[in-house]
Amino acid sequence: MQSIMIVLFGIIGMLFGWFVYSKFIAEKIFKMDDNFVTPAHELEDGVDYVPTNKVVLWGHHFTSVAGAAPIVGPAIAVYWGWVPAVLWVVFGTIFFAGVHDMGALWASARHKGKSMGALSESVIGKRTRSLFMIVVFLVLLMVNAVFGVVIANSFVGNPNAVFPAWSAIVVALIIGQLLKRKVPLVPLCIIGVIVLYATIYMGSSMPITLPTEMFGLGDKANWIIILFMYAAVASLLPVWMLLQPRDFINGMQLLVGLVLLFGAVFVVMPDITAPAFNTHTVENTPSIIPLLFVTIACGAVSGFHGIVSSGTSSKQLDKEKDGRFVGYLGAVGEGSLALITLVAVSGVMLAVSPEEWHEIYSHLGAGSVSAFINGGSNLISTGWGLPVEIASTLLAVMVVLFAGTTMDSGVRLQRYIIQEWGEIYNIKFLNNSIVATLFAVGCCLLLAFGAGGASGSGGMVIWPLFGSTNQILASLTLLVISVYLIKLGRPAKYTLIPMVFVLVMAFFAGVIKLGEYYQKGNWLLVVLDVIVLVVSILVMLEAWSVISKTKAKPDEARDMS
Template sequence: MNALILLVIGIAGLCFGWFIYSKFVASKILKLDKNFATPSHTLRDDIDYIPTNKFVLWGHHFTAVAGAAPIVGPAIAVQWGWMPAFFWVILGTIFFAGIHDMSALWASVRHQGQSIGSVCRHIVGSKVGQLFMIVIFLVLLMVNSAFGVIIAQESVQHPSTIIPAWGAVAVAILMGVAIYRFKLNLGIVTIIGVVTLYGLVPLGGILPINLPDNFAGFNAYQQWIIILFVYAGIASIMPVWLLLQPRDYINGIQLFIGLILLYGSIFIVAPKVVAPELIPAIQENGGWSILIPVLFITVACGAISGFHGIVSSGTTSKQIDKETDVRFVGYLGAVGEGSLALATIIACIAGLGLLNADLNPETWAMLYKGGAGNFSSGGAAILHAGLGIPESIAQTLLSLMIILFAATTMDAGIRLQRYIVQEWGELYKIPFLKNKWLSTLVAVFLCFTLSWNGLGEGGKNEVAIWPLFGATNQILASLTLLTISVILIKSKRFKGSLVTLIPMTFILCMSFWGALIKLKDYFIAQNYLLFAISFIVIIVTIAVVLSALSIIFKIINSKENA
C-alpha cells in the first residue's frame, strides 16, 4: 500500500464533507441567516464580544480546538494498524466533528453567545444544565492540566523550540495591535508575522534554552509548569483581539503552511505504508474487543471532540460577525483538524519507513509506542526526502507545532473555565466568583494542582488522566449533540435532527462503554481521585440523557396527539 492512495482518498472525503454535506446541513437544517444579529454586535464590549473577520476567527477557532490531541490520539491509535484510525478520522470529521462543531457554534450564537452548558440549561432544564456544566468544567480541567504536562515535556525534550514558541506570543501581540489599532492590511500583517515566526526557528536551533535541573528546589519540568500557568492566567484575561485571536490565527497559518509542505512531500516521495492494516490480534477471532470501544476514545480530536463544543460556544460564538460564517468557522475548523490527523497517520505509518529500511508490518510492533514522537520523526523524514529540508529543522518545526497548539488550547481553556466560574457565581449569588481576577485564579489553581500531580517521577511519566479525558471528552460531545437534537426537534425539524441524533447515539455508546472500563481500572488501581471524577461523569451523563430523552418523547407524543 502506498501512502499517496490514502492521502487522495482522505482529501476527497474531506472535500465531500465541506463542499456538499456541510452546505446541505447549514442551509436546509440549521438554516443559517446572514441577517441575524449576532452576539458580537448586540453585546459588543471589545474584550470578549467583538465582530471578527471569518478568516481570522477560523484561525483562532481551529488552533484553539486542535491542541496536540489530533497528533497524539492518531499517533497512538495506529498501534492497532492504519485502517481503523484512518477511516475513523475521515468519517468522523465528515459526519461527526464537522456537524458537532458547526451546530454547537450555531446554537450558542442563537442564545446570545452562551456556553453549551447554559444552552442546555435553557433547552433541557435548569437542573440538568447545571449538571452539564460540571462535565464541561471537568473536561476543561483535564485538558488544561494534561496539555500543561505535554508542553512541559516537549519544552524540556526540544529546547530548540523555546525561542520560536515564546516568540510567537510577541508576534501575536504586535499583529493584534497592527490589525485592530492601526487598521493595517490583514494580508500584509499576515505575511510579516509568518516570516518573522519562521525566522525564529533557526534561531531556536542556534540558541536552545535549557532550564536548570534544579532551581529553588524545582526541576526543569516543574519550572515549566509554573511558567505556563502564570502565562495562561495572564493570557486568559487579556482582550481577545490583543493575544488570543492573533496568536491562534498565526498558528493556524503556520499549520496550514506545514500541512501544504507535508502533503506536498507525500505527493513527491509517495512513501510506502509500513504499518499493517490490522494487527494480527484483531484479525483473530474475538480480536475486535481490543479495538472497540478504545479506538473511539483514543482518537477524539480529529474525529469528534466535546472540547470543540466548549470552544465553539465559549469564545468563538462571541466573535461571529455574520451567522453564515458559522459554517466556515465551525465545519472548516473540523476539516482542518481532520487534515492534521490524516497527516499524523501518514507520518507515523509511512514516514518511519524512510528512517528504517527494514521496517515492515511484522516489525511494526517495535515502534508504534513512539506516539507523538513518531509524528515528528516520520514527518521530518518525509519533509527531508521530498523537499530537502534538513531533518533537524523539520523536526523542530513539527515539535513547535505540537507546543504552539497545546499552548493556544490552554489560553482558550483557562478563559473558558473562568467563564464557567463566573456563571456559577452569578447563578448561586457568590459575588467573589463573578470577579474575573478571582475566577481566573480559581481556574488556574485547580489546573496547576492537577498538572503538578500529573508530572509523576520528575515529569517523565505519561499523563495518567489522559484516558479519562478521552472518555469524558467524547461523552461531552454526545451530550452536546443531544442538546442540539432537542433544539431541532423543538423547532419542528424532526427529520433534520437525524444528522445529530445518529452520531450522538453512536458516540454516546462508545464513550460511555469506555468510561465504565476506566471506572473499573481506576478502582482496581486504587486511584480514587480519578475514580471519583469518572463516577461523577457517568452519573451526570445518565441524568442529562434521561432528561433530554424525556423532553424528546413528550414532543413526539404531543405531535402524534395533535
C-alpha cells in the first residue's frame, strides 16, 4: 500500500505546484504578458523561429528535457532509500525545476530568444557570457556523446526497440506535413499514437540488428555513427518538419505510458520492498548529502533544461503566457516520470522481498534502467493484463525515444551555441548552419571515438562530471534569472533560494568528486572539474558585482525591458 501513498503525495504536491505556485510566479513575479511580441513572431524565419501551438511546444519541450535522465537518476538514487528520493523529486519539481524552466523560457523570450550563455551577457556582463558558455558547451557535449551510447546500447540490448524507434521518425515527418496543412491536431494525435503503438507491437516480434562487425567497427559503434548522421540532418530541418511533431508524438506516447504505470499502481496497489532509508549500504558508498541532489537532476531540477528553454523552446513561443504551460508543466511531466520510476524500482514488481531488493541493488549504480524496465513491465502486465514482453518493449522504446529526442535537440542546441560564437567573435564561417552542425557533430564523434577508441563510448569518460556540472549550470541559470528580476525591481527570493541550495550541493559534490578523480589519477576529469568549479565561482563574483551596483542605482537598472 505504500506505493499508493507515494503516488498520492506526488500528485497532490504537483497539482498544488501547477494550479497555485506556478500561477503566482507567472503573474506576480515574471508578470507574463500576452501583448509582448515573442521572438517567434518578431524573428520568424520558418526554420528555428516558428510560432507554435502551446500543446505541440509542450510536447517538444517535455520530451527534449526528459530524455532518459528522469529514469536513470531516480533508479540509481533509490539505493539511499525511497523517502529522500521521493521528497527531492516532489519538492524539487514544485519549487525548483518548474520555476527554473519557466524562468529560463521567460527571460530568453524577453531577450530575442538568446541562449542562457548569450543572455548572461545582457544581464550580467561579457566576461560572464564567455564563462557561462564554457559550461553550457561542456554539458551539451556530454549529453550528446553519452546519449548516443545509451541509444546504441539499447538497440543492441533490445533489438525489438529498433523498428518502432525509427518508425516514430517517419510518423513524425508525416504529422509535420499534415499540421503544416492545418489538419486538426486532435485526430492527428490519436492516429499518431495508435500507429506508434502498433509499431511497438510489431517490433516485439521483429528484432533488427546490425552485424557485430561492419567497416571494422562493432555494432554499437556503427549505431553511434548512424545516430549522429541522423541528428545532424534533423538539426538542420525546420522545427515544424521533424523536431516539433516527433517530440509531440513522443510526449503523447509518454502520457499513455504514465497513465498505464500510474493506473496500474491503483489497480495492483503494490507494496514497497525497498527501505525507506537504506542503512545497509556497502562500505565506501558516497554520502547521500550532497550526492542525492546531483544524482537526481532531471526530475527535480536540471541545468540542461535551461539550455532547452532558452535554446529551442523560447524561439517557438507563440504567446508569453504559454511559457507557464510549456515550462512549468513540462517540469511537472518530468517529475511525474521520476516519481513513477521510484515506485517501479522500489516495489514488489521488481523484488518480492527486501532481501531480493538488496541483491538487485547491491551497490550504488546497480539497478538503473534495467530495474525500471523490469519493475515497470511487471507492473503494467499485472495491472492491465499485457504480456510482459510487450510491456517491456513499450518501456524500452520509451527510453530510446526520449534519449533520441534529447539528442535531436542537443545537437541543434550545440549548433546554436557555435553560431552564437560566430556572431560574438566575428568568425563568419561559424554562422553557417551546416558548418556549425558539422562542427558540433565532429566534436561529439571526436570525444566518442577519440577517448573511447573503436567502441565509440568516449562520452562515458567524462560522464562522471555530468551530475555536478549540470547542477552548477542550473544554479547559474537561476542566478541569471535572479539578477534580471533584481534589475526589474521585482522579488528575486523565489529563484535565489533554490539557486543557493542547488549551488551549495553541486559545488560540494564537485569538490568531493575532484578528490576521487585525483586519487585515481584521472587527470582529464581533474582538469575539467577544476575548470567548472572555478568558472562557477567567477560567475558568482560577477553577478554579485552587478547586484551591488543595481542596488546602488536601482532606477537606472529598472529602465531595462
